[in-house]
Amino acid sequence: MITRLDLFIDRMVSQRACLDYAIAETAGMSGPVFELGLGNGRTYHHMKHNINGRDIYVFERAVASHPDSTPPEELTILGDVRETLPAAVERFGATASLIHADLGGHNRAKNDAFARLVSPLIEPLLAVGGMMVSSDRMYFDSLREMPLPPDAVEGRCFIYRRD
Ligand code: SAM
Numbered sequence: 001m002i003t004r005l006d007l008f009i010d011r012m013v014s015q016r017a018c019l020d021y022a023i024a025e026t027a028g029m030s031g032p033v034f035e036l037g038l039g040n041g042r043t044y045h046h047m048k049h050n051i052n053g054r055d056i057y058v059f060e061r062a063v064a065s066h067p068d069s070t071p072p073e074e075l076t077i078l079g080d081v082r083e084t085l086p087a088a089v090e091r092f093g094a095t096a097s098l099i100h101a102d103l104g105g106h107n108r109a110k111n112d113a114f115a116r117l118v119s120p121l122i123e124p125l126l127a128v129g130g131m132m133v134s135s136d137r138m139y140f141d142s143l144r145e146m147p148l149p150p151d152a153v154e155g156r157c158f159i160y161r162r163d
Pocket of ligand 1: 036103
């Protein structure tokens with residue numbers, strides 16, 4: 001029996017392993033990083049401290065993060081991602097070196113439906129060589145799903161790359 005605690009721990013361990021892997025793989029790129037869903041700001045805090053020389057833009061509908069993990073106003077893109085992502089495509093084009101999405105809640109079916117909806121809005125933002133890390137399976141036409149790094153647990157995190 002896998003308990004909710006087991007699932008939570010697996011998700012956190014996998015998130016960190018996948019982020020560390022994608023940060024290292026894209027370290028030579030200069031394009032911006034997009035954090036989709038700030039929440040408490042734990043993954044943003046981790047990215048901020050491990051990414052050098054790249055702007056990290058945060059997409060969030062209502063900022064309520066830990067004070068240590070609150071992005072500067074000029075790098076905060078406030079609003080519903082269903083509206084802010086299409087605007088970001090206009091503004092940034094396919095320039096993102098790394099996109100991390102953690103937009104879901106506790107309802108798996110709802111998370112999956114939302115992942116299907118936002119996948120085509122995220123896809124055009126990723127630069128060639130860029131990587132996308134997600135807590136939910138995504139539905140991309142042109143991005144390749146990558147094997148997970150050793151510490152990550154299958155199904156708890158997903159990584160995609162634009163070749
Ligand atoms: N990764 C974060 C952390 O480590 O603290 C947790 C992110 S939390 C699970 C998900 C966040 O996504 C919430 O803050 C929620 O407000 C945001 N979110 C969910 N749906 C959204 C939408 N349609 N537009 C913008 N933000 C959204």
